[in-house]
Every structure is written in C-alpha cells, then in structure tokens.
Amino acid sequence: MEVIFNALLTGIITLALNVIFFTWIKTKWEENLETYKIAYSGIFKEKIEIHRELLKKIYNFKFKLQQYGIMGNEDMAMDLFKESNDFINYYLVNQPFIKPSILNMIEKLNKEYQECFEIFHAYSVYKTPGVDPKLLSEAAHKALEVSNRLRSADFKAIENEIIQEMRADLKYSDS
Template identity: 25%
Template sequence: MDDKDYLIVIATPLLTFLFNYLFYRFIKGDIEQKIHQNNISYSGVFQEKLEVYKGLLEKIYITESSLKKLVIQGKNQKEVLAYIDDFLKYATINQPFLTEKMIKDLRALRIEFSNILWDANNLLVAKSDVINNTSPETFDSWLAATKKIMKEEPFTEIKERIMKQMKSDLQTVEGKNK
C-alpha cells in the first residue's frame, strides 16, 4: 500500500464522521425544536381540555344539587333554570374538546332536563291547588322524576364518561413523558 491508499483509508472514515456529525447537529436541532413546539402546543390544548372537563363536572354538580332542592323544596325554579342554562351553554361552547359520545350524552341530558322540569312544574302547579287534587298521572311522573334525580341517574353516565376520558388523557401524557 502506498501513501495514497492510506490517505483514502483514513480520509473516508474521517469524512464520513464529519458529515454524519454535521448532519446530526443540524437535523437534531431542527427535530428538537419541532418536538419542543409540539409539546408546548399539546400541553396548552391538554390543559384547556382538562379545564373544560373540570368545569363540566363542577356545573353538573351544581345543577344536580339545585335540581334536588327543587324537587324536595319545590322552590327556586328560576335558579335551577339558570344553572341548567349555564351548564348547557358551557357544554355547547366547549364541544370541540368533547368526544362524540360525550356530546351525545349531553344531548340526552338536555332532553332529560326538559322532562324533569316539566314533571316538577306540573307538581308545583298541582301543589298550589292542594296535593290531594293532583292527578295520579302527574304525581306518578313527578315521583319518577324525583327518583331519577335522587339516584343521580341523568348525570351518572356523563360524569363517568368525563372522568374516564380525563384518566385516559392523563395516561397518554404520562406515557409521552416516560
């Protein structure tokens, strides 16, 4: 082997190392910057999503307790309507953060609210005429609505779905952080 062959043998790995190092530095910096930008945007969206879920759970609790008071005490119907309206507005505004199943549950809950309020209103009107004069149908529908509210039936499914989604999102984040 002459000097030229040694130069080629030494130059080839050195040039390969040099170009790989330069390529790695430029690509690595670009990729790390993009990953950092994605983490920042994802964490912001994730935080907003958690705030929406937390807000929904809070509004469900307030609405649920106000409905119980309405059924038990028979007053504050305007307050209950305001809580329900606030809850439904919040859910509607934040639909982009909700899954399709949650949106479907919320639509069903809206119908359930209407039915419960209708039954409660019928009984309140009947109470003013004296409860003994209430028709059996009105009383039975009110009783069914009362049982649903006390057992928290209208709210259970949506609360469980929200909590399940929150846990799933948190596990996804924990998996990405590992």
C-alpha cells in the same frame, strides 16, 4: 503515502460533515418535538379542565334540580333556567374537546333535566292554594318519580363515562 493521506482526509471530512448534519437534524427534531409537546400538553390540559367542569356542572345542576323539586320557588326556577343555559352553552362551545359519545349522552341528559324541571315546576304551581287535591296528588307522584329518576343509573352513566375518559387521558387504570 499520498493515497493514505487523501483517504484519511476524505474520511475526516465525511465524518465532520456527518456530525454537523446529524447535529443539525437532532436540533431541528428536538425543536419540533418541544413545540408539539407544548401544544399537546396545552390541549391535553384544556380537555381535562373541560371534563372536570362538565362534571361540576352536571353535579351542581342535578343538586339544584333536586332542591327545586323539594322546595321550589320562582327564584330557584330562574336560577335553574340560567344554570341550564350556562350548561348548554358550555358543552356547545367545547364540543371539539368532547368525545361524540359523551356529547350524545350530555344532550340526552339535558333533555332529561328539562323534563324533570317541567314536572317539578308543575308540582310547584299545583302547591298553590285552591288547586284541586287530585291534581296536586298526581303532580306530587310525578315529582317523586322524577326525583327517584335523578338518582338512577341513567344519570350516573354520563358521570362515569366522563370519569373513564379522563382516566384514559391520564393513562390511569384501576389495575
């Protein structure tokens, strides 16, 4: 009887200690999981917000650049200059959240924007009275080419890449 009692007591103690141990492990695991879940969701939300803001800045800058090409004046040039600096600062500060391939595309896009701005600016300068009509005609032709380039697939590629990255993060697909 004593052997059965000792075996039963040992079994009960082992079971109780296992329950306490597994409860402790489960509690610790859930606390850690919750901490990481909160941290990850914050980073995830920040990344989505950065991509959204990048798209907004790209669309706004492209729109203002096209407007400047059509009816550029000195105020618009200053606004574009400020917008360009804001865009550069934004993507440089948020580099850790931007995929390297997208970052490369953004840097190329920024160079394109600056080239477009320079051509539009030259065109707006040549529109002043007294400028040789041949120079004005050449500047107008270049400005038209740049305006068409702004609507080209090259400029859409970065937008599509950012959208695809956001969809991948959200685990959203078209299928």
